[in-house]
Amino acid sequence: MNAVVPVPHRIVDRRVDTADTVTVELAPVGEALPAFRPGQFAMLTAYGIGDVPISVSGRHGARPLHTIRAVGAVTRALHDAAPGDVIGVRGPFGTAWDVASAAGHDVIVVAGGIGLAPLRPVVERVLADRSAFGRVAILAGAREPAELLYADARRQWATQAQVRTTVDRAADGWKGPVGLVTALIPGMDVDHAAAAAFVCGPEAMMWFTVQALLERGVPAARIQVSLERNMRCGLGWCGHCQLGPLLLCRDGPVVGYPVAEPLMRVREL
Amino acid sequence: MRSEETPRLIGADGLGALFTALRDRGYTVVGPTLRDGAVVLAELDSAGQLPSGWSADTEAGRYRSRRREDGAVFAHCAGPVSAKTFVHPPRARLWSADRNPDGSVSAAGPDAPAKRFAFVGVHPCDIAALGVLDRVLAGGEHPDPVYTARRDGTFVVVAECTEPAATCFCTSMGTGPAATAGFDIAITELLDGGHRFLARGGSPAGTEVLAALPSVPAGAEDTAAATAAVERAAAAISRHMPDEPLPALMTASRESPRWADVASRCLTCGNCTMVCPTCFCTSTEDVTDLTGQHTEHQRHWDSCFSLDFSYLHGGPVRTSTASRYRQWMSHKLGTWQEQFGMSGCVGCGRCIAWCPAGIDITEEAAALAAARLEDAP
Numbered sequence: 001m002n003a004v005v006p007v008p009h010r011i012v013d014r015r016v017d018t019a020d021t022v023t024v025e026l027a028p029v030g031e032a033l034p035a036f037r038p039g040q041f042a043m044l045t046a047y048g049i050g051d052v053p054i055s056v057s058g059r060h061g062a063r064p065l066h067t068i069r070a071v072g073a074v075t076r077a078l079h080d081a082a083p084g085d086v087i088g089v090r091g092p093f094g095t096a097w098d099v100a101s102a103a104g105h106d107v108i109v110v111a112g113g114i115g116l117a118p119l120r121p122v123v124e125r126v127l128a129d130r131s132a133f134g135r136v137a138i139l140a141g142a143r144e145p146a147e148l149l150y151a152d153a154r155r156q157w158a159t160q161a162q163v164r165t166t167v168d169r170a171a172d173g174w175k176g177p178v179g180l181v182t183a184l185i186p187g188m189d190v191d192h193a194a195a196a197a198f199v200c201g202p203e204a205m206m207w208f209t210v211q212a213l214l215e216r217g218v219p220a221a222r223i224q225v226s227l228e229r230n231m232r233c234g235l236g237w238c239g240h241c242q243l244g245p246l247l248l249c250r251d252g253p254v255v256g257y258p259v260a261e262p263l264m265r266v267r268e269l
Numbered sequence: 270m271r272s273e274e275t276p277r278l279i280g281a282d283g284l285g286a287l288f289t290a291l292r293d294r295g296y297t298v299v300g301p302t303l304r305d306g307a308v309v310l311a312e313l314d315s316a317g318q319l320p321s322g323w324s325a326d327t328e329a330g331r332y333r334s335r336r337r338e339d340g341a342v343f344a345h346c347a348g349p350v351s352a353k354t355f356v357h358p359p360r361a362r363l364w365s366a367d368r369n370p371d372g373s374v375s376a377a378g379p380d381a382p383a384k385r386f387a388f389v390g391v392h393p394c395d396i397a398a399l400g401v402l403d404r405v406l407a408g409g410e411h412p413d414p415v416y417t418a419r420r421d422g423t424f425v426v427v428a429e430c431t432e433p434a435a436t437c438f439c440t441s442m443g444t445g446p447a448a449t450a451g452f453d454i455a456i457t458e459l460l461d462g463g464h465r466f467l468a469r470g471g472s473p474a475g476t477e478v479l480a481a482l483p484s485v486p487a488g489a490e491d492t493a494a495a496t497a498a499v500e501r502a503a504a505a506i507s508r509h510m511p512d513e514p515l516p517a518l519m520t521a522s523r524e525s526p527r528w529a530d531v532a533s534r535c536l537t538c539g540n541c542t543m544v545c546p547t548c549f550c551t552s553t554e555d556v557t558d559l560t561g562q563h564t565e566h567q568r569h570w571d572s573c574f575s576l577d578f579s580y581l582h583g584g585p586v587r588t589s590t591a592s593r594y595r596q597w598m599s600h601k602l603g604t605w606q607e608q609f610g611m612s613g614c615v616g617c618g619r620c621i622a623w624c625p626a627g628i629d630i631t632e633e634a635a636a637l638a639a640a641r642l643e644d645a646p
Contacts, residue, residue: 003411005364008374029373047366047374048557048564071582086374088366230580232553235411238571239550240578242600245607250409266523268592 003235006045006088007033012063014083018147021069021114022079025060026089033089036064037096038121039226039254043234044068045088046077053231054078055118055253056092067117067149093234095254097122097224102196106134108188108218110209112141112181112201116149118226118253122198123153127160134195136161137188141181141205143167145174162188181205182212192216200226207264210257223257244269274469274476277484278491279456281464284316284342287389287426290481296387296424299355301345306334308345310352310391319390320345327434327618330627343390343458346434347617351395351546355386356419357402359570363415363553368562379415387424394437394617396427396451397444398546404609405549415568424474427452431498433506436618438631441510444615446502454479457495467495508618508631510602511638515612519603522637523595531633532591534626539572541620541628542597547613550578573597598630 013025036042036056044066045051052074057067070079081087099122107126111119126133138161142148145167157163164184166177177183181201195218199206206225213223227248232238234249241248244263246255263269279287291298300313303320313319319342324335327346337344366376399420406416430439430446439445448455453475457467467487470476487495511518542548552571557564571578573596579586587593605613614630621629 004414005376005378006366008376045555045566047368048555048561050555051553051566084372086368086372088374088376228581229586230578232551232571235413236409237406237411237413237549237551238553238568239573239600240552240571242596242604242608244599245604247608268587268589269523269596 003090006043006051006090007031008086009089011081011083011085011087013060014081017067017149020071020079021067021149023057023065023067024078024081025063025065026087027063029086032062034092035062036092038099038125039097039118040092040094041118041234041253042066042089042091043093043231044078045090046074046081047086047088049077050074051088051090052078053093053234053249055226056121057117058120058124067114069114090234093249095252097198097226097254099125101222102126103132104134105222106190106195107136108190108195108197108213109136109138110181110185110197110199110201110213111139112205112209113143113147114149115201115205115226116140119198119200120150120153123157123161127157130160135190137190138163139166139181139184139188140164141166141168141184141201144169145171164188180208182208185209185212185216192218196222198224203227203264220257220261224254225257225260226253227255227260228253276467276469276487276492276495277479277482278487279466279468279482279484281340281466283466283482283484284319286482287478288313288316290478291387291389291424294424294478295385297384298387298389299352300389301343301348301391303334307332308334308348309350310348310354310388311350313389324432325434327436327622328627329436329621329629330624332622339460340464341432341458341460343392343428343456344432346432346437347392347394347546347619347622349544349619349623351544351617351619352388352391352399353402353546353549355388356399356423357406357416357549358419361415361568363566363568365563365565379418382419385422385424386419387426389426390428391425392430392617393427393445393448394430394439394442394615395546396425396448397442397615398617399425400451401547401609401611401613401615402549404611405547408609424478425452426454426456429455429457429495429499431458431502433502434618434622435507436621437506437616438508438510438618439616440503440506441508441631442612442614442616446506447499457498459491459494459498461494465491467491508621508629510616510631511634513638515602515634516604516606518634518638518641519599521641523599525637525640527633527636527640528591528595530636531594531628532589534628535574535590535594536626537574537590537593538625539574540623540625542572542574543570544619544623545601546617546619547601547615548572552578573600598633601630602634
């Protein structure tokens with residue numbers, strides 16, 4: 001077997017996150033894949049339907065967790081798969097968040113929507129080694145309160161970090177802020193000039209978040225973003241995930257902002 | 270870079286012996302042949318199928334085969350088919366899987382090909398293209414098993430280019446008309462003073478096959494005639510890329526107004542990507558049988574000119590024609606260098622001839638270069 005043929009994995013746990021999003025825990029039926037590092041992704045196969053890139057959103061022991069939002073035929077099939085069902089997994093692919101480089105710094109994590117999924121392993125790694133980092137701020141935005149991921153985890157994180165959430169549209173009972181996640185940046189208690197930032201979400205959200213971070217003095221060289229393009233193979237063969245000089249399955253998805261900046265500036269690149 | 274060994278001279282009838290020698294060694298011979306009015310590459314049974322007495326005239330948006338007075342076999346320019354079709358097939362099965370009654374899944378990788386190809390009579394630009402595909406599909410962290418199974422063990426008989434077409438620009442890309450590497454045997458077709466071929470080995474396998482052919486040592490006048498024929502070909506090439514580093518030009522041209530201009534002519538049909546000998550992009554689809562228990566993951570050529578190519582949830586990234594043409598040309602001449610350490614263009618000119626709108630990549634590059642000069646302070 002190689003990275004071409006999906007390795008069968010059984011869904012051993014399925015947790016409903018939101019109306020259209022679940023987190024599944026996968027156990028290899030036979031051989032196991034190498035461990036995923038935070039930020040890396042798998043190609044998940046719904047047999048007979050297709051495959052899609054899904055980042056690793058955590059782990060339970062040695063087992064990877066993947067958070068899947070049903071948006072198309074393949075993600076719908078993966079979302080609907082029940083515990084006991086077998087899906088295919090290829091990976092790990094792509095670059096990882098460089099969490100080690102943030103040691104000794106304040107840490108800012110900014111997520112938009114399902115962008116919190118690839119960032120959860122960053123938060124967990126930082127909080128597992130809490131004393132190695134300075135102040136930690138976690139900012140998450142979603143369209144509606146019901147779409148905010150990982151409520152239990154966020155409550156836990158809040159005992160060791162500043163956790164702030166915002167929504168585009170308030171709904172019944174929402175007492176938190178309404179608006180863009182960028183509006184939360186000024187209110188964080190961190191030393192911006194000495195902070196490291198991890199950002200994932202829709203491209204426009206990432207762009208404005210990074211501009212807000214830069215404005216506050218976060219050095220560009222300490223900002224990492226996770227970029228997204230269509231992916232068909234994960235192996236560097238299909239050409240779909242190009243963003244200028246980058247093949248995002250190989251050179252991304254996580255890249256330093258100085259690399260991303262000139263590419264994010266160009267429309268329809 | 271000529272081999273130090275004395276080249277051999279093969280008569281016009283020696284090609285039959287070459288075919289026999291290759292078939293005896295288990296190769297399926299792929300070479301040029303006239304089909305549907307164009308010289309294409311196809312599996313050939315005999316040297317008699319080679320396009321003897323045929324050339325082609327090309328221009329932007331135009332390709333016409335032309336009868337010749339002489340019996341030249343390799344005087345054709347790049348037709349619509351390249352070696353890509355054989356080593357990176359338009360359709361391939363990457364894996365298949367069966368769901369067993371107990372719910373488990375058994376999977377199998379791609380089939381091993383039944384054929385070993387010998388490419389005969391392909392030109393240096395197309396050999397360079399094979400080198401590009403080698404780097405892209407087999408030179409990274411994950412070698413493509415479909416490609417390597419077809420490419421490994423191929424035998425290459427390159428025909429040095431002596432009759433470039435009006436759309437050729439290999440001299441700009443450093444890929445021709447002389448054959449310098451990547452072949453087992455290089456032959457140069459000589460017409461004046463008797464139809465014959467100068468042949469030299471480029472590998473132990475090539476030398477071994479060459480030794481099995483009826484030949485005589487080439488004389489100094491034959492060698493000189495071959496050199497002169499290739500030099501004449503180089504001098505005859507009329508299209509050129511701008512004489513400046515193309516990756517820097519492409520990076521500097523990301524926001525050029527020229528993209529809107531070319532978009533007004535481009536039909537986004539994807540012809541250029543299909544005929545290009547290095548365009549490697551593919552898409553995949555999963556196909557099931559009627560039971561739903563057997564599934565196959567198939568790969569097929571795709572084109573960055575299609576709207577779906579850049580689809581992300583919510584819609585395609587590259588909606589405008591300008592952005593799709595920019596992606597293709599910038600990749601070919603620019604970002605390929607950063608991704609794979611080489612140019613993605615070998616100067617074969619296929620994209621120019623087979624564009625229904627007659628868009629010329631050398632003309633577009635020249636326009637970008639000119640616009641950049643105007644913008645310079």
